[in-house]
Amino acid sequence: MPGAVFRRGDRVTLRTVEHEDAEFLQRGHNDPDVAVPLGVNMPENESEAQASIEDHEGDNLNVSLLVCLEDGGDPTPIGQVYLMDLHHTRPELSYWLLPEYHGNGYGTEATEVLVDYAFNAHEIRGLQAQAFAPNDGSVGVLENLGFEHEGTLRDARFRDGEYVDVVWYGLLREEWEDAEVDD
Amino acid sequence: MPGPVVERGERVTFRTVERDDTEFLQRATTDPRIRFPLGMFRHRNRAQRREQLEAHAENDDVYAFLVCLDGESGSEAATDPTGGETASHDATAGHPDEGETTRIGAVNVHGVDGDRAFLSYWLLPAYHGEGYGGEAAALAVDYTFRTTSVHGMSAGAYDFNDESRGLLQSLGFEEDVRVRETNYVDGAYHDAYTYSLLRREWAD
Numbered sequence: 010m011p012g013a014v015f016r017r018g019d020r021v022t023l024r025t026v027e028h029e030d031a032e033f034l035q036r037g038h039n040d041p042d043v044a045v046p047l048g049v050n051m052p053e054n055e056s057e058a059q060a061s062i063e064d065h066e067g068d069n070l071n072v073s074l075l076v077c078l079e080d081g082g083d084p085t086p087i088g089q090v091y092l093m094d095l096h097h098t099r100p101e102l103s104y105w106l107l108p109e110y111h112g113n114g115y116g117t118e119a120t121e122v123l124v125d126y127a128f129n130a131h132e133i134r135g136l137q138a139q140a141f142a143p144n145d146g147s148v149g150v151l152e153n154l155g156f157e158h159e160g161t162l163r164d165a166r167f168r169d170g171e172y173v174d175v176v177w178y179g180l181l182r183e184e185w186e187d188a189e190v191d192d
Numbered sequence: 193m194p195g196p197v198v199e200r201g202e203r204v205t206f207r208t209v210e211r212d213d214t215e216f217l218q219r220a221t222t223d224p225r226i227r228f229p230l231g232m233f234r235h236r237n238r239a240q241r242r243e244q245l246e247a248h249a250e251n252d253d254v255y256a257f258l259v260c261l262d263g264e265s266g267s268e269a270a271t272d273p274t275g276g277e278t279a280s281h282d283a284t285a286g287h288p289d290e291g292e293t294t295r296i297g298a299v300n301v302h303g304v305d306g307d308r309a310f311l312s313y314w315l316l317p318a319y320h321g322e323g324y325g326g327e328a329a330a331l332a333v334d335y336t337f338r339t340t341s342v343h344g345m346s347a348g349a350y351d352f353n354d355e356s357r358g359l360l361q362s363l364g365f366e367e368d369v370r371v372r373e374t375n376y377v378d379g380a381y382h383d384a385y386t387y388s389l390l391r392r393e394w395a396d
Contacts, residue, residue: 162369
């Protein structure tokens, strides 16, 4: 079960990843509807999932949190958000939700909470994110949050039997601040 | 001194990087005219550079070459009574003697075991403006597509590096992404451009 609430949105919470969440993460990392768009193309067993959780303990450069729904009882994990390389000028973020929770705006909400945390807690110049083209869901999340399309890496990755483009997005601090004012 | 010739262009040769080239290569991690455009923001001492050399130049996933001018920029022919053929074949076969070759820079291609290779290059400032960089980069691109099965090659250049951006475009690389303000370099945030050339474009 996920740990303490770290940040809170209107409908979702971001909670710490606990050892018992290995099974949940493993499910996401193996489900082709999640893993293929994420660029994960190797199977992961439970002990690998466990090891990767333990590897991140004490890691101050990467932040991993579970996206959860709260209904008064135990939280229900529905996905994961991730901030990578916090020592970089523009750290990278990524996110996934289990397929049955797509289409409800949870991805945008969870990512917005993560973006706010990143800019508020860390003196970073900006954030960046990548997605395979076409990945309308993922690109939609980024565009909802004001990310700018900075370009497209042609034929960048092999997936699903062919080379696909990777779209590249960036959000600079002042663009994030402007978007905050608009809210 | 660099090792034997691996590949030969019209004017430049690619020679293996040897461990006693550390001091030469260290210039790419000290001279700001070289290290800022390369994105090497921290200077390195000889021991650190030597470690980098062993990690990169001696890694099977990387092609690492010294860009050299042989025989005082092609004066081999003049010193060889047979007309140069013998001299250049000897140079290919063995380690060069002092004075036989001049190191002017380096070319690296990372990721040659994968489906995408990453090209980088630098020349000592004294050798800029002679077309050596373009010749070396073109040679590295051809060599990589000929000797590996990579699907494409990528390269990066900062916004302040017009020379390198022009060079990549002249080789047929296309600008894919402008990553805004991605590094703090020499007093300001700078954009980094990512370029790529796919095998099918190279073949044309």
